[in-house]
Structures are given as structure tokens and as C-alpha cells.
Amino acid sequence: xxxxxxxxxxxxxxxxxxxxxxxxxxxxxxxxxxxxxxxxxxxxxxxxxxxxxxxxxxxxxxxxxxxxxxxxxxxxxxxxxxxxxxxxxxxxxxxxxxxxxxxxxxxxxxxxxxxxxxxxxxxxxxxxxxxxxxxxxxxxxxxxxxxxxxxxxxxxxxxxxxxxxxxxxxxxxxxx
Numbered sequence: 001x002x003x004x005x006x007x008x009x010x011x012x013x014x015x016x017x018x019x020x021x022x023x024x025x026x027x028x029x030x031x032x033x034x035x036x037x038x039x040x041x042x043x044x045x046x047x048x049x050x051x052x053x054x055x056x057x058x059x060x061x062x063x064x065x066x067x068x069x070x071x072x073x074x075x076x077x078x079x080x081x082x083x084x085x086x087x088x089x090x091x092x093x094x095x096x097x098x099x100x101x102x103x104x105x106x107x108x109x110x111x112x113x114x115x116x117x118x119x120x121x122x123x124x125x126x127x128x129x130x131x132x133x134x135x136x137x138x139x140x141x142x143x144x145x146x147x148x149x150x151x152x153x154x155x156x157x158x159x160x161x162x163x164x165x166x167x168x169x170x171x172x173x174x175x176x
Contacts, residue, residue, distance in 0.1 A: 005053050006037075009060040012078060016068035024133025029067075032127060033060055039123035039162065046161040055116040058086045062120055066091040086117040090124070103147060107154040118158030122166050125151050129169040145173050 013033050020029035037059040044052050057079055064070035065087050076084035089109040092102040110117050125148050132141050152166045 002053070006056055006060070009057045009079065010034075012070075013060050013064060016064050016070050020067060024135070029063075033063070035127040036060075036062065036120065036123045039126050039165070040120060043119060043123070043159050043161045050116050050119065050159070051114070054082060054086070054114070055120060057083045058090070058116055058120040059123060061087050062090045062124060082114075086113055086120070089113050089117050090121060100147075103150065107151065111154065115158045118155040119162050121151060122155055122158060122162035126162065126166050126169050129166075129173045141173075145170060148173070 010030075010033070014030055017029040017033070021027060022029055022032050037056055040052075040055045040059045044050070044055070061070075061075060061079065061083065064075060065072060072084050072088050075087050089106065089112070092099075092106050094102065096102045096105055107121070110121055128144075129148060132144070136144075148166065148170045152163060152170065156163050
């Protein structure tokens with residue numbers, strides 16, 4: 001992985017997410033992005049069986065289309081077709097009638113692309129399984145945990161290290 005690839009993606013994400021906070025905190029959203037990238041880097045240190053340049057760009061850019069003004073075309077122009085298609089697959093379709101349908105649709109699209117896209121989704125959910133915001137009720141917490149189990153099941157063949165780490169985080173989340 002080259003530092004230039006990381007820095008280019010981080011600059012773009014930092015500009016796009018500049019006003020966004022990590023839910024339930026005052027931390028800038030780049031904290032979440034850097035944590036997802038760190039999970040991908042740790043997976044790569046365990047087994048170098050995927051394209052780290054692609055995976056790191058996807059990790060850093062994974063929420064840009066879903067949560068910012070960034071468009072598919074803009075990501076495509078700056079980072080190429082493969083990265084843009086991956087980011088789009090990681091973006092939930094808000095026009096579908098339910099959160100579960102949006103998640104299943106996204107997981108189906110992820111499974112039609114390279115394993116790097118799937119392992120970023122695993123890393124994203126690992127990072128999100130921290131102590132939930134204090135305004136979440138037990139129904140939301142339980143739903144989030146069930147969604148994590150669904151992600152683990154649907155993407156179990158994308159990266160063994162991240163799959164196992166997600167299962168462990170789900171178990172820990174159950175004890176919160």
C-alpha cells in the first residue's frame with residue numbers, strides 16, 4: 001500500500017465528512033473511518049490474501065456516498081470504477097421499505113463484487129460494535145446485534161480473521 005493512496009482517500013473523506021460526528025459522541029467522523037481502515041490493515045497483517053490498496057480505499061470511503069454529498073460519479077472520477085462500485089455496494093438503498101431490506105440488498109450487492117468490499121463491511125460492523133449511544137433503547141441495541149449476526153453470516157467467506165473478530169465482538173456486545 002502506498003501512503004499516497006491512503007492520504008488521497010483520507011483527504012477526500014475528511015472533506016466530505018467534515019461536519020459529521022461519531023453517533024453518540026463529539027468525536028469527528030474520521031475516528032470511525034480510521035478505525036475501519038485499521039481493522040483492514042490488521043486483517044492484512046494476519047494474511048496477505050487481498051488487494052490492500054483497494055481495501056483501504058474502500059474502508060476510508062465506505063460512507064461517502066451514503067452519508068455525504070459525494071456521488072458515485074465523483075468517487076468514480078477520483079478513485080476509479082472498482083472503488084466507486086464498491087462504495088456504492090456498501091451504501092444502503094434508502095428507497096427500500098425497511099432497514100432489513102436495505103441491509104439485505106446491500107449484502108447481496110457486496111457479495112457480487114470482490115472480497116475486499118465484503119471485508120470492509122465486516123470491518124465497519126466490528127468498529128460499530130462499541131458501547132452503544134446512551135439514547136439507544138434495548139430494542140435498537142438488540143436489532144443492531146441481530147444485524148451484525150446477519151452480516152457475519154452473509155459475508156463469512158470474505159475474510160476469516162475479520163469474520164471471527166466480528167463474531168467475538170457480537171458476543172461481547174451481548175454483555176453490554
